[in-house]
Amino acid sequence: MAELTLAYRVRSYSTGTPGRAICNARNHHFVADGTGGEEIGAGELFLSGISACAVNMVERIAGAEEIPVNWMDVSVEAYRDPAKEQGSITVYDDVKVHFQIWGVDDDQGQYLVDQWKMR
Secondary structure, three states, X not given: OOOOOOOOOEEEEEOOOOOEEEEEEOOEEXXXXXXXXXXXXXXXXHHHHHHHHHHHHHHHHHHHHOOXXXXXXXXXXXXXXXXXXXXXXXXXXXEXXXXXXXXXXXXXXXXXXXXXXXX
């Protein structure tokens, strides 16, 4: 097996307020709330990580392939089945990732999304 190197380390810790955590990534600190809180929710942070990774990865692929991406919008939606609720545990039954890419034709856009899906 290949030797692995650490890619990222993040941490979160309790605040004394139920449903609220302080998160840390490098020297950045931010608040994450549970469902219905005032601050951005942990699930929203999880999904925004997916969308940000998609934007960055597709831009990197496009640059390597010399595909002229002008601008990109990636949204992620998560769906749950309330009938499957397991107490306070969140389980996503369906996750949809939507790409809008400007500056490319349909074939180039589909190629970029297919490359993203394979990685």
